Each structure stands twice: as structure tokens, then as C-alpha cells.
Amino acid sequence: MTNIDHKKVVSFSNVSKSYRRPGLFKSLEIPALRGLSLDLERGEIAGLLGLNGAGKTTIMKLMTGLLFPDAGSISIFGLSPSDVNTKKRIGFLPELPYFYPYSTAAEALLYYAGLSGLKGAEARSRVDAIIEKVGLKPHAAKKAAEFSKGMMQRLGVAQAIVHDPELLILDEPVSGLDPLAIHEIRNLISDFNGSNRTVFLSSHSISELEKVSDRVFILVQGRLAKTVARAEWENVKGGLEEIFVNAVKTPVTGDSYPA
């Protein structure tokens, strides 16, 4: 489907992460990821599938340096996720992105382009091109406060790709969007991936991941339950949904899943 060159872009090795909830006498540890290992290859579109609380957003935050792992190691382009040289090459769309209400779409993108290292005329021309690409040109002078959810999501995708990253991380990019907006976001992802760049996206929508992904990681209770390649779900009756339901219903044994 896409041009994958099997060079590792992201590598998680035995990564664990817990959240601490402060209690009266001692804090409560809530495990989010347990000994997770996975790799992403250059040029692929990899999907992340899991129930609520499975750890999908935690993985994405660890990749973008917003969280730090408790154990294990993460390498992106051979560097730490916190390294500024790594972050230059990453674009991130969080779930339900929010923008400064007094900024217009163009101002917001110019700000984020500047933070990503683009300057002056280069930043402005890049912002103009991206606004056009995501279909926000008629709304470029509107304030973010006046944006609909679909427009906000397009702006979110625009800020993630404004600096032309090599790795795009999308957390629930089509959540709550209408079918037309979903179609447009899907096209944007495919366009982006067309130039041998990597996309990693999470979604609750199995059919959405089936349409765009080369591989899907199924996450259950913070553990990687199964990695499924496109050929695998295309050859199974019931497709990816059947594989996902089976994976989620398989009882967890100790610290790992049965092979």
C-alpha cells in the first residue's frame, strides 16, 4: 500500500508508565503502560487500537516528550523524544486540539511555524500553502473561537504538518467529525504519507484504521496484545473488528499475552 523501507523510526523497548494519584497518606499508582515494546518503520501508516484507558494517548505523549517513561527506553530517529532535534521532525495532533481564541487561523499557524523553527517569508509561504491544503483559506482571517469542530480539527492537522515533519502522530484525528470532514482528513493523511513519511494514529474507529493503516497495534490494559498487518485482516472473515474483539476478550495472563 505504501512505500515502507523497514528502517526503524520509532522504537519502544519494554516501556512502562504509571500515573500517580495523590491520596491522603500515600499516592495511588495507576499503571497505564506495562512493558510495551513496538517499532514503527519509515513510510508506514501504523494504527493504534484500544478501548478507553488502554494507554493510546499515553504512548503518543511519551513519543512527544510530554510524559517521561518510568522504565524502559524510547528512541525516535535514534534520539530521545525530549531532544529538540527529534521534535523538529515530529508533528503532533492531540485529541480535541484547542487554539488561542483571539488568534486567527493564519496567526496560530504562523506562531506554531515559528516555534518549529521556520522564520519570516519561509514561514509565511508555508502557512499560506498549508491553509490552502487543509481547506481553511476562506476562514484564514477568522478567530479560532468562531471555528466549528471540523474546522478546528483541520487547523489541528495544519499545525501538525506546517513544518513538514517526517513523523506525524495523530490522536483520534477523526473523532466526532462528520463524514465529509473524515474523508478530507483521510485524504490529508494519505497525501502526507505519499512522500515516504510515517504516520502513527490512534482511533476508536476500526473501519477508519482499516482504510488507512498498513499495520495496527492492538492495545489492551497497557499491554501490546497483538500487531496485525493489512494482509492478515484482509484474509480474516470479519476483518480487523473480529481480530480486535478476540484480542480484547482474551484473558491477560501475568505480565504478558498468550502468543
Place this chain on the structure above:
Amino acid sequence: MKNFFTAWNIARHSLVENYKNRFFALFVIFAGVLIYASLLAGVMAMDEEARVITDLGLALMELTALAYALLAAASTITREIETKTIYLIFSRPVPRPAYLAGKAAGLYASLALMLGVMALIQLSLISFRGFALPPFYLKAVFFIWCKLLIIISAVLFISLFSTSTVSTITISGILWTLGHFTSEAKFLINKSSGSASLLLKACAYFIPNFQLFNARDLGASGPAPAGPGFLAAYLLLWVSAPYLFSLVLFRKKEF
């Protein structure tokens, strides 16, 4: 140099966001109304009208700017965390020291702008009443800004460990008040003895002396309590120390 451009970018954006916020305009309008109302007090002061208008106006400017500074500084980072706009910043090559410096600089610039507008309103009224510009006026406005720089730096630091915006504003308000009574506090410390004295002395190191920047008091009478070199060093210390402490708290903060 790249860090400087990043901090500059954040500062500029923070300034624009602040002055576009309706609270900024509301505070300036409120201060304008209060300054205008101070004309009434001036009329009642008979032959001291110019001095009363100036002093009262400066005090009102300081209090209004302080209220805005506390509110803006206490919420600037927490709001970014709550609205998750911080995700879009720290998923980019933005070093945390540059972010903090940019946020602080944006607030310093916003307060300079606010004080500038308020001063223009007051000077227009002074001129309208036919009085000359008081000789210490610009120095007084500058010193109000210096005090605000210190309190903004402290508020940013407090907001990083405080549990709510209200508690940040409360702690900062107490700090501001205590900072205006440092000579009285020193007198009490000298009168106390034993472990209580040691404890009070240690606490005194964590309270900035805002009296050093009370140019209004110095306008008409009395020598300056410290030279410009000392004041500059004192300001630098009280702006940079909270920044460095903030960095320690912010370095490994997760979002």
C-alpha cells in the same frame, strides 16, 4: 540564539494574547474611571490638588495593575495546561527555559503597556487641570513596573506548585503586602529572640522589599534608600531567582 528567538516568539504571542483579552481592556477602563474620580479628591484638597491627583492616581494605577498582574500571571501557565495548548508547544522544539522566559517577558511587556496607557490617561487629566508634569512622575511609574516584575516572577513560580489560581493569588497577595512592611518586620525580628528570631530572619529572606521601589514616597521628600546600581542588582536577583526555582519545578513536569 535559537532559544532567544523561541522565547521572543512566545513573549510576543503572550503580549498579543494578553492585550486582545477583554480583561486587559476592562482593567484599563476601570483604572481610567478611578483616575478620573481622583480629580474629585484633588478638588477637595484645595492648594494640594496637583499632588493629591498625582499620588492618588499613581496608587490606583499600581493597585489596578497589581490586580491584573496577579490574575494574568497566576493563570497563564495553568490555563495552557488546562486547555492543552501546551501540548502543541512542548511537542515542538521548544526548550522549557525558553518557554518560561517567554511567558514572563510577555507579561512584563503587557504590564508595561497597561501602565503606559494608564499614565497617558492620568497625564492628560493633570494637563487638563492645568498642572505641570510632576518631576518624579516617570520614575514613579517605572518603579511601579519594577515592583510588578518582581511579583509576576514570584506568581509564575507559585503557580507551578499551587493547587489553584485562587491560592496562587492569595499567596502572592500576602507576599506583596508583607513586602511593603519589611522595615517594620525587621524591627520586630530584632526585638524577638531565640529560635523565633532565627525563624523570622530566615523567612525575611524570602520576602522582597518593595519599599525600595516606592518612588511615590520619595517624590516630595526624603533621600533615595538605595542607589540605582543596588536597585538594579536587587531587581535582577528577585526576577531571576524565582525564574531559576521555576525551572527546577518545570524541568520534569509532565502534561
